Amino acid sequence: MDERVDGRKLRFQHRRGEVLAAATEHALEQGIDGLSLRKVAQSVGVSHATLVHHFGSRDRLVAEIVERVLADTLSVPDLPRDDPDPLRSLWRRATSERGRRHVRLFVAITGHAMYGDPALAKAVAASMRQRTDLLAEGLVRYGCPEPQAQPVATSLLAGLRGLFADLLISGDEQRVTAAFEDLVAEVERRVAGWGSGTDKPR
Template structure:
């Protein structure tokens, strides 16, 4: 009978984990990870510290799960966006994506990404697995569009890396300066890399 009680409790916790993870993700996006503690998170989510620990055994596990959710949700959102699916070129795709990413709610993800990359880089010279995974996802996504436009595979990967670096850098500039008009204009200069003739001819 004891094992039945444990099984039932475990099932109930499993059903609640996605809800807790979604709420914890919003909390982390709003507050960042500097000085993050499980007790304030639990309080904000309306659960006990013990309940949170049943789902996430430590602060590090919670952060890892949150970052993975942000990465997968963002990539799923981008790849499923009807406006992006209907883009006629890489430049059009990136222009539409840029407008989405400049919305205040989406900018929270960049703030957290910068915080994670800076913290991990200071400790080990490594941006960490979540930031590497996000980098790989989006380089592959942009590279696929560039190949569709006619770029050779090796050039498409390098150019996708450059374009993604431009997006990250300009997002940081926008977060610091708030000068949307200037940053938008700078982004249009970056798009000139792919807009003319939609890529070089491939012999």
Template sequence: MSSPRVDGRSLRFQHRRPELLAAATEYVLEHGVTDLSLRPVAQALGVTHATLLRHFSSKDGLIMAVLENIRTDLAAQWASDTELSGARSTAELVKAGWKRLCEPKQQRQFLLLFELVGHYGWKPDRDRDLVESVVEDWIAVLADRLGRDGWSPEDSTALATLLLAQVRGLQLDLLVSGDRERADRALDFAVRLLDRPTA
């Protein structure tokens, strides 16, 4: 029985995948996905089109890898941020997180999310991984924190869904209007609802 054939070119670039993914993530965050094509991405990253295909298989594969990279990077940043990891309540966590998410470099992820939804539509049956990455994972994080604040599991999930929708809706408002003061006031009003787990 012969052993499976190994593609030497794939092995040669295997160690470069994290580097390529980080660079591709920056490219996608700066240029969006509406007119995304692998050849310009490859040229910008200084690799061949074939190299990108070996690592990501297709444009959709690259986009999914970028979204997962954004999610894991953000989760790692939040875990290492002492203000966020040391938040004594969900309200503190949401307020501190909002401040981080309003930084221009972080806001790019919302532009990308809105572009994906607007351009490609949303098909939960087809885009199961995407749904998990941008919706369910964050609801789970917020629901867990709410549970530690005394909310029931059912209410935690509902309230986490509401919080996630508010943050994303306010980010859309902020990106369009630029009115940070009004968006901040709206978020402060929303987190007041978190103080009454027995209501």
């Protein structure tokens, strides 16, 4: 009996992941204006009942799409030590052809969150808090004093969001990339300061 239940649970989880991936692809293609379970169900090719079964409500589906998009756009939670240049790796991925689709939806999501969609605002706030916390933990491992970790992580993520939006709106690759390099130089300066003990809280 237990094996049968576990097997069903595994199949449910696998199918749910497929449905979420398809729903996210729908949002990447169509945006989030007027997003509803019925529209997503029609686009994905599943029944409305299937979406309700997997996600319960539009708000839950939106929250999971938001988390998936933000995770793909801002996947720098651990500043991996085996990557000698994690910020530039993130930038290259985010500004690639595939990455820009995620960045575009990310920027749209944050804009909608500021204009009164409570479910979206809640999902974005929760996901951004999680990304900030994870990035702060990574910065501490790089030597950042703990009292500085949250402010530095917040500034870094805010800087990246602004640069992403600027690039998508202006299309000015040269100027925005130069601004990104300036941001990286400041982060590298601070990392060097943490190592030498010169970048202490005032």
